Amino acid sequence: MTRRGTVLVVVAGLAALLAAIGLAFIMRVREDSAEINLAVREAQARLMLMAACTYVLESGRIGYDVDPQNGAAHEEGFGWIDVRAIAPQDQPYRVGPRDQDRRALFSPAPAVDGDGDGVAERPAWPAIGGVARCPMHRLRRPPYAIAPTAVYNPIGDDGLPLLAHPDPQPGVGATWPASPAAPSFADFVAGDPRPIAGSTGQAWFRCHRQDEALFVLTCGAGATQGFASWDEVVGAGATDEFGGDQRLFADVMAAEIRRWYRIEWSAAVGSVYDFHFVDNEIKTADHYLMHPHNATQCMRGRSVRSQVRRPNCCGTIRWVEHLETPPARW
Amino acid sequence: MRHRAYTLIELLIAVALGMVIMLAAVAAVRTAAGALTMANRIGAENALICAGFLAALDEIDDWRTYDDATPGSANLRLRDRDAARGYGLPFTPMRDGWPRDAVDAWDGDAARWAVNHPDGRWRGNLAERIGTDLRFGRYAIFADVRTPAMVGSQAYGAYGPVQPRTWLASQVRGLDHALGHYGLLEYLPPNQVLAWYDAAPGADEPTLQGGMSAQWATMNFWSDIPSFDPYASRSILPPAAATDGWSTAQLVDGHRRLYQTGWMTSWMPGDMSEFLRRSLASRPLLPLAPSAWPAVAIQVCRSARLYRFNTLCRVRWTSPITGESSDLAFSGFGTTLRGARQARGLDLP
Numbered sequence: 001m002t003r004r005g006t007v008l009v010v011v012a013g014l015a016a017l018l019a020a021i022g023l024a025f026i027m028r029v030r031e032d033s034a035e036i037n038l039a040v041r042e043a044q045a046r047l048m049l050m051a052a053c054t055y056v057l058e059s060g061r062i063g064y065d066v067d068p069q070n071g072a073a074h075e076e077g078f079g080w081i082d083v084r085a086i087a088p089q090d091q092p093y094r095v096g097p098r099d100q101d102r103r104a105l106f107s108p109a110p111a112v113d114g115d116g117d118g119v120a121e122r123p124a125w126p127a128i129g130g131v132a133r134c135p136m137h138r139l140r141r142p143p144y145a146i147a148p149t150a151v152y153n154p155i156g157d158d159g160l161p162l163l164a165h166p167d168p169q170p171g172v173g174a175t176w177p178a179s180p181a182a183p184s185f186a187d188f189v190a191g192d193p194r195p196i197a198g199s200t201g202q203a204w205f206r207c208h209r210q211d212e213a214l215f216v217l218t219c220g221a222g223a224t225q226g227f228a229s230w231d232e233v234v235g236a237g238a239t240d241e242f243g244g245d246q247r248l249f250a251d252v253m254a255a256e257i258r259r260w261y262r263i264e265w266s267a268a269v270g271s272v273y274d275f276h277f278v279d280n281e282i283k284t285a286d287h288y289l290m291h292p293h294n295a296t297q298c299m300r301g302r303s304v305r306s307q308v309r310r311p312n313c314c315g316t317i318r319w320v321e322h323l324e325t326p327p328a329r330w
Numbered sequence: 331m332r333h334r335a336y337t338l339i340e341l342l343i344a345v346a347l348g349m350v351i352m353l354a355a356v357a358a359v360r361t362a363a364g365a366l367t368m369a370n371r372i373g374a375e376n377a378l379i380c381a382g383f384l385a386a387l388d389e390i391d392d393w394r395t396y397d398d399a400t401p402g403s404a405n406l407r408l409r410d411r412d413a414a415r416g417y418g419l420p421f422t423p424m425r426d427g428w429p430r431d432a433v434d435a436w437d438g439d440a441a442r443w444a445v446n447h448p449d450g451r452w453r454g455n456l457a458e459r460i461g462t463d464l465r466f467g468r469y470a471i472f473a474d475v476r477t478p479a480m481v482g483s484q485a486y487g488a489y490g491p492v493q494p495r496t497w498l499a500s501q502v503r504g505l506d507h508a509l510g511h512y513g514l515l516e517y518l519p520p521n522q523v524l525a526w527y528d529a530a531p532g533a534d535e536p537t538l539q540g541g542m543s544a545q546w547a548t549m550n551f552w553s554d555i556p557s558f559d560p561y562a563s564r565s566i567l568p569p570a571a572a573t574d575g576w577s578t579a580q581l582v583d584g585h586r587r588l589y590q591t592g593w594m595t596s597w598m599p600g601d602m603s604e605f606l607r608r609s610l611a612s613r614p615l616l617p618l619a620p621s622a623w624p625a626v627a628i629q630v631c632r633s634a635r636l637y638r639f640n641t642l643c644r645v646r647w648t649s650p651i652t653g654e655s656s657d658l659a660f661s662g663f664g665t666t667l668r669g670a671r672q673a674r675g676l677d678l679p
Contacts (some may be wrong), residue, residue: 007351014355021362025369032376039380040386050663081444213440261665267445268519316520318440321669322391 001147006036029329039219044203045257048219049320051136054267056215057314059126060097069135075099078212079267079315080126094213097126106130116234126209129329133206133226138199143191145171201225201252208330209245213265216323216330224254228330260323260330373626375647382615382626382645383658389630390641390664396568396613396632397421397674405569409580409676415534417582418508420566420667423676427508431532433476434500436508438677442497443519449497452523455540463539470529470541475499499526503543509667510585511564515634518666561592563640565633566667568611584608591635602603609633612646622650632667639666 060080077097078084084102085094087093093102103170104125110120114131125132146168153161169175171191173184201223208216220226230246336344338407389395398405408421418427424436442449454469472492503526505514514524529542536544567573567584576584589605590598614625629644641664646657671677 007347010351010355014358018362021366028369028373032373035377035380039383043385045664046387046390046664077664081441081446083444083446086446086448123374187641211440212442256482262669264440266440266443268521318443319516319668319672320520320664321672322665324673 003050031290041257047221048136048203048221049217049259049261052134052207052217052219052261053317053320055132055134055205056207056217056263059132060265061314063099064126064279075103075105077207078107080209080265081267083267095128096136099125113235114228114232116231118235125207128209128211131206131208131330133204135200135204135225136202137195140194140196141171143189143193145188145191147171200326206330210262210329215263215265217261217263217328218326218329219259219261220256222258223252224256260326262321262327263324264318265315266318269313269316274316344645346664375649377466378615378624378626379645379647379658382647382678384665385615386628386630386643386645386660387662387664389628390662393425393665393667393670395628395630396566397670399674407581408566410581412578412582415582416507417586418510419578419581419585420509420513421671421674421676422508423678424508424671425679428504429475429507431476431576432494432500432502432504435679436504436677437497437501443675445519445521450462450519453495454523454525454542468529468540470527470537473499473527473542473633474529475503475526476528476530500526502526503528510566510582511588512566512585512632512634513667515564516639561590561611561636562588562594563591563633563635564588565605565609567608568630570608570611572607605633606631624649 002254031110039319056261059077061077063074063076076099078100079096082090082093082096082098082102085091087283095104097103097105106123106125108123108127108129110122111124112122112131113120114122123130149169152165152167152169153163156162167283170184170188171293172187177184203219203221204224204226205220206218206226206228209216210216218226225238225241227238227249230249232244233239233249336585364503394400396405397408406421408419411418411422411426416429428436437443441457444450453473455466466652471489473495475496477494502514502518502522502524505517506524509517526543527666528535528537528543529541531537531543538544538636564587567581573581573584589609590601591605595602595667610629610631612627613630616623619625625648627646629646630643631640631644633640633642642659642663643662646655648655667675668677
């Protein structure tokens with residue numbers, strides 16, 4: 001009996017030793033994973049810088065769903081500094097975005113309570129002083145989503161596509177409805193805004209329009225959804241987002257990574273290398289033979305200048321400056 | 331009951347089993363200890379790689395490898411200026427690098443640079459670089475980098491006063507002189523024409539017949555921006571072994587040339603390796619780390635290529651045991667040169 005007991009003790013000891021070492025190994029791997037998570041969140045916050053810059057570029061041109069002046073839907077904007085404001089008499093219309101009739105797509109009147117005192121003290125985005133807060137969770141189906149089908153019309157035997165099917169097709173429903181009044185079209189427009197589980201609380205950005213073309217971007221990786229403070233949560237009437245628990249918000253905020261940047265927008269597009277094309281393609285020809293900026297009628301085998309080569313139609317970001325400390329307003 | 335003694339065979343078997351158990355135990359402990367050591371080493375390596383990655387992200391924003399005013403580790407080499415020729419480097423303060431004879435100072439006002447502002451319009455003959463018979467006029471008369479020129483001839487006399495349009499030309503020339511090509515490309519709007527008129531150029535600033543600057547074409551054949559090859563690279567030269575000991579004049583020239591890093595590499599063999607040797611900044615993450623730790627280096631290369639500004643980051647680590655190197659490379663987006671200069675107050679008048 002003694003011998004059996006000894007063997008049992010030895011085997012049990014070895015097993016315990018191996019289990020302890022295995023546990024230590026797993027814990028070490030877990031610690032490494034936690035450390036890597038910090039890097040992931042840091043990278044995620046910086047990805048938001050790219051998203052925020054893209055938002056600034058697009059939101060000055062693509063426009064807004066509701067024109068506060070006339071209620072029309074989705075007015076196109078003409079940039080943060082309106083490119084049509086050239087003559088001295090145009091200067092009152094200088095600050096954009098404005099619609100095609102130069103009506104402002106913003107209102108400078110205070111409309112947002114950012115400090116939770118029940119009084120609006122700052123204008124709504126996109127006015128100067130306004131803030132756009134953008135939690136970046138994935139939607140089940142974004143508004144106006146199209147189906148991810150790549151090829152609707154296969155190439156026939158003669159090498160030509162049979163244009164039998166509309167391309168693209170909506171992301172909801174079998175095909176396009178016969179009329180925009182159809183319910184399925186409204187569904188297509190609205191999308192399915194429910195967030196996909198697991199994508200919430202990861203990252204966000206917010207844009208504060210500091211001046212005509214100057215923006216303060218805040219990029220975050222965490223679950224505050226871009227609220228700057230609990231007061232702002234209260235002001236926005238969003239306390240339910242955090243279960244009405246201020247301490248929860250504080251905990252979430254403490255675990256969050258935030259980065260602040262200042263950027264400047266410019267309406268300029270194109271490239272400095274246009275001169276290259278002028279020189280290499282036109283040579284001694286008169287300068288009025290130059291391509292217009294959006295020319296697609298390129299000379300075969302010569303020009304690479306075409307609409308698809310344009311960087312964008314929304315302007316460019318002239319510079320980006322990281323701010324070591326949060327600015328007074330963001 | 332009589333106690334039965336062990337037989338010799340039983341004893342031998344017991345001893346053999348005991349030895350097997352002990353050997354197994356020793357092997358298990360050794361293996362576990364080795365695994366633990368390896369886990370610790372891998373853990374330390376992971377932690378250092380993670381720290382290197384975070385440091386590389388910070389480098390994207392703070393440009394510390396290129397310009398660092400921290401007391402004790404001050405690295406301000408890229409703030410120098412070639413006084414003899416009047417050229418600056420990417421971190422030269424604007425007030426120092428700007429041409430002394432410019433009629434317009436550096437103007438970073440977004441409103442004035444807006445595309446709808448008349449001052450930002452190019453006034454000239456774009457085809458003039460290849461020669462002109464002045465049939466479209468001599469734009470240097472009013473689009474000059476200096477005060478409006480009084481240009482004329484003995485036969486016809488002076489043109490007389492003209493509406494000055496010196497602002498844009500002054501900005502282009504000033505940025506070229508103050509910052510070099512990377513800075514010039516970054517500071518100017520993307521649709522800007524990279525040329526200016528100079529009716530009264532200095533000895534080092536030749537112009538073509540119409541007054542268009544021939545600066546880029548003469549300073550270095552491959553730094554001729556108008557004949558730009560988009561696959562070539564223009565970079566900022568950080569402190570590196572390849573440029574160690576360079577004079578300010580050499581640095582100035584180095585920031586005003588391109589490296590063939592695309593399809594013309596075969597025409598300019600060695601350009602790619604020169605580009606990497608000169609343009610890749612590398613600094614150790616922990617210069618005083620124990621030798622048993624992996625050596626981790628953070629490398630950054632900033633260049634303009636293919637119409638884009640590229641910030642290539644690389645975290646490289648070397649095993650102290652095997653000497654094997656691995657790296658994690660990625661491109662970053664963050665503070666631009668102008669943003670870094672603004673943060674340092676280098677653009678102040």
